[in-house]
Amino acid sequence: MTAKENITAISVDADILEVAIIGAGFSGLGMGIRLKASGMTDFRIFDKGHDVGGTWRDNTYPGCGCDVKSALYSYSFEPWAEWSNAYAKQGEIHQYIRHCAEKYEMYPHLQFNTTVAAAQYDQESGVWEIKTAAGESIKARNVVAAPGPFADAQVPAFKGIDSFKGKIVHTARWDHNIDLAGKRVGLIGTGATGVQVGPAIVDTVKHLTVFQRTANWIMPRLDRDITEEEKARYRKSPSSMKLARLGQYWFNELTAPFLILKYDVFKSQPEKLCRSYLKHKVKDEALREQLTPTFKFGCKRVLVSSDWYPTMQRDDVSLVCDGIERITEKGIVTADGVEHELDVIILATGYEVRKVGAPMPIVGRNKLELNEVWKDGAEAYQGIATADFPNLYFLVGPFTGPGHTSVIAYSEAQIDYVRQAITFRRERGLKSISVKPEVERAFVKTMDARSEHTVWKSGCDSWYLSPNGRNNTLYPGFNAEYRMRIARFNPGNYELMNFANKTVRASIADQLSTSVAALKSV
């Protein structure tokens, strides 16, 4: 059978999707959009929710927004003139994602309310079988997993949590029926979420008690409204929006060494700036002391807020830095024995970001379980592919979270790489492609070595690190460098297997053609 006949044989099998995409957030949806743009229509996107948007669909807490500027926190191929602010709020981001789904005709490809429960690779046929929680079975040649790092809320196991007679709500699953007006509200957590929700509710509540375990570095949020004139200009000239995006992109790239590296030369200036901002905003010395971080700048996510410090100084706000001992019927008891009486407790305690184990049961070649392979930490070549799991790709996988810029800058580059890989397999009529173990190991070694220079490992505790203190979450480098690294899908780094179960080598023509494909996509 020739390669061409082979392709036909694959594509006429109506029961087998070419691509199954898991997750309809920015990454999964972007994957669908780019596949369609390249002429592929044989794919479906599965999402456990009722709508597109992922984390921007699920997080609807008061004040929810993005601390990356809107022009950069959007697809490069779909600049949007309608942003109201330099930093967009959740509702608008969600609206933007829905706009993209509509415009790029993604809805016929979307299957909502579908939780992918497991995926298993059949070595004989080279086909993945996906099982949904509802018992449906779907077959696909390729699987792209884009479940997102913030899908699951983290609820700490506070002693007595079930005894509380008031309401408890996690920010990631906001209950809009809770009325905060005139209530005594406790806010646990002062990370990126906590500093958004506190100022947004303080005018409504009777009293806000903030339970802070760790003070964070905070930079002012230089937000502003985008005027109608600017919007009109942007509508007329999408290239001016692209220019604004480019400016923000390179500005963020310049900040990378300050946010990523551990060396004092990159710490002293930003720490000084944040301290003087704190001093300027908070006059009370004792409060300032409590709000001063004790770890290096960038070790945890640097927060961007202009209303957190003003909020903390209000008479109707108290900052509690004693550890939480337990939750009672009436409120929260701290380590100093004080019981803080509350009507509502808000948990801004973050997400269960998975750094070990698979996002769901995934069985690859030779019945290998990804959960087992990743039991000490998730690893993948370029954060995208892992050996023994052919035709399976991750978006924003291990090592490729953003340390200093928009996550979309990573996922878009990955989408393009995965699209090249999928197209290559299909065009060559191959049964499977899987990354060579030695290639993956070399990449992981580089990531581990680089991570030693990062501030993330300088001693603080954050969701970036796995239980053994390793960074396999964020990319230890510039985004531009990562983009160059993965601009071209290189078949030479993969084991290529045809339908006769023969391993084939990537030819020089293959290498050349993928170079041309990569150039075309720039």
Ligand code: NAP
């Ligand atoms: P987070 O950064 O993990 O912060 C969780 C907060 O809860 C921390 O202050 C933490 O204290 C506290 N906490 C957790 N367990 C606790 C316990 N048992 N007792 C007391 N305090 C406890 O979570 P997040 O604020 O939701 O942010 C997570 C990530 O989501 C961010 O890093 C960011 O990537 C993303 N995010 C982005 C935006 C945006 O604007 N783009 C907005 C929100 C979130 P410790 O610091 O002491 O652990």
